[in-house]
Structure formats: structure tokens, C-alpha cells
Amino acid sequence: MTGTLYRWPASAAFGRMVPKTKFYEHGNVRTALREKFVDEIQRITWAYKLADSTVRLKGTTRVPEIQVFTVESKEEDVSEDVLTAIDKSVHFPILFEVVRGSDARLRMVAAHKTLGSTTPKLGSYFATEWLPADAPRAPLPTALDLPNLYEALLASLLPVATRHGESVSHATDRMERARKLEREIAALERKLRTEPQLNRKIELRRELQDRQASLASLL
Structure with missing residues (x-):
């Protein structure tokens, strides 16, 4: 804001x-x-x-x-x-x-x-x-x-500055993708806290890291 x-x-x-x-x-x-x-x-x-x-x-x-x-x-x-x-x-x-x-x-x-x-x-x-x-x-x-x-x-x-040569419509699309990723990250974090199986925890951490990296590229 x-x-x-x-x-x-x-x-x-x-x-x-x-x-x-x-x-x-x-x-x-x-x-x-x-x-x-x-x-x-x-x-x-x-x-x-x-x-x-x-x-x-x-x-x-x-x-x-x-x-x-x-x-x-x-x-x-x-x-x-x-x-x-x-x-x-x-x-x-x-x-x-x-x-x-x-x-x-x-x-x-x-x-x-x-x-x-x-x-x-x-x-x-x-x-x-x-x-x-x-x-x-x-x-x-x-x-x-x-x-x-x-x-x-x-x-x-916008909560972030527009990038060089980026229109506001593209910036808002970027923010919408970021919001979606934030929701997915929150869901994965909840799953990770309650998942009892080690191999599944490893998979969830990998998915979480991938989405966190994607989010960082948008912000």
C-alpha cells in the first residue's frame, strides 16, 4: 500500500x-x-x-x-x-x-x-x-x-514500482501472479507443518522453495 x-x-x-x-x-x-x-x-x-x-x-x-x-x-x-x-x-x-x-x-x-x-x-x-x-x-x-x-x-x-518499460496492466498482472503464489506458499507451509512422512516433507520443501523463488522474481 x-x-x-x-x-x-x-x-x-x-x-x-x-x-x-x-x-x-x-x-x-x-x-x-x-x-x-x-x-x-x-x-x-x-x-x-x-x-x-x-x-x-x-x-x-x-x-x-x-x-x-x-x-x-x-x-x-x-x-x-x-x-x-x-x-x-x-x-x-x-x-x-x-x-x-x-x-x-x-x-x-x-x-x-x-x-x-x-x-x-x-x-x-x-x-x-x-x-x-x-x-x-x-x-x-x-x-x-x-x-x-x-x-x-x-x-x-501499486505495492511495488513498475519495471523499466513495463505498463501498469503488465505490472498488475505481475502482482496478481504474486498474490496467487503467496496463497500457494501459505498452503504449502501449512501442509509442511502437519505432514508426518519425511519423504513427503522433502517434496513439500522443494515445492515451497520453487514457489518462493518464483515469487521473489516477481517482486
Whole structure:
């Protein structure tokens, strides 16, 4: 996790509250997920719209605009599947600022979004740590256009730096593989602790070392 919040340009302020029901209308939201919307979310605000008309950066079909949504939670957090439902119903890249209802702290959350003709494709979500609402904010990263700005904003959320020449989508794929390996390593460690047979312990240690080496190459 990182701790960078951005100072969104006043020229990009939009400030429109969006009813939760709008996301029911535009997405296949099952009953259990609707209940999460009701239980977890106090308010959703379309806070900023980063576009050529507001920040003087050209968009493309890949990143025509960037939206910033403020999601105010009723309790400690908002579930990832709720954010996914919102994300998939909006045909633009989104950066979320989730405001925690219990103490008004906030964090920025986003997943790399690839636009398509139908439902957008989302990568894993990454986030800043929880920060005070009045925490200092950094200016937007310098960028020549909206796709480059989007890459820079997402890169700031990753737990590791992007490698030379690596796109954010490839970096998020790398982090997803790392997360999978971490789960496999944890499972192997549990098996190793309870395995009574020596020859099987040796096999498990070898598998564990292989996965640990693979994980180290990704980080």
C-alpha cells in the first residue's frame, strides 16, 4: 500500500450525487449484492471528471476520460465486489476515494480497467493506506495525455514500482501472479507443518522453495 492522495483540479469538479439504484439498473446486481450496497454505502458522488474539456489533456478510445467517485461508507469499508459492480456499470476508468464512516479517514482505490464493446475488463484492486481526510494532497502526475495520466495514477497505488518499460496492466498482472503464489506458499507451509512422512516433507520443501523463488522474481 502507498499513501498518496491527489489534489484534483477545481476545473474538473463535477459534484453530482449518484443514487445507488442507478447501478442496479445498469448492472446484473444480485439481491445479496444490492443488500451490500444498502448496508455499506451512505452516499456515492461523481466528484471529478478528468477530460480534455476540464484538464486540457487529450483522451483516446482506451481512456476517453477519467472519473473520480467518492464513496462514503456507513461502517469500516466498502466491499470489493460493490466497487466492481460500480466500476463495470460505468464505461470510463474510475478512481475511487472511499471515505470510512466510523472516523472519516479515506483511501484511494482503483483497478486497471480495459474498455471493450460490452462489459469493461477489470484487474485487481489496489489502494492507498487509510489516511486522514485533511491529509496533504500531491499535484497530479505530469502527463502528456489522459492514458499517460491514468497509468501514472494507477502506478502510484501499486505495492511495488513498475519495471523499466513495463505498463501498469503488465505490472498488475505481475502482482496478481504474486498474490496467487503467496496463497500457494501459505498452503504449502501449512501442509509442511502437519505432514508426518519425511519423504513427503522433502517434496513439500522443494515445492515451497520453487514457489518462493518464483515469487521473489516477481517482486
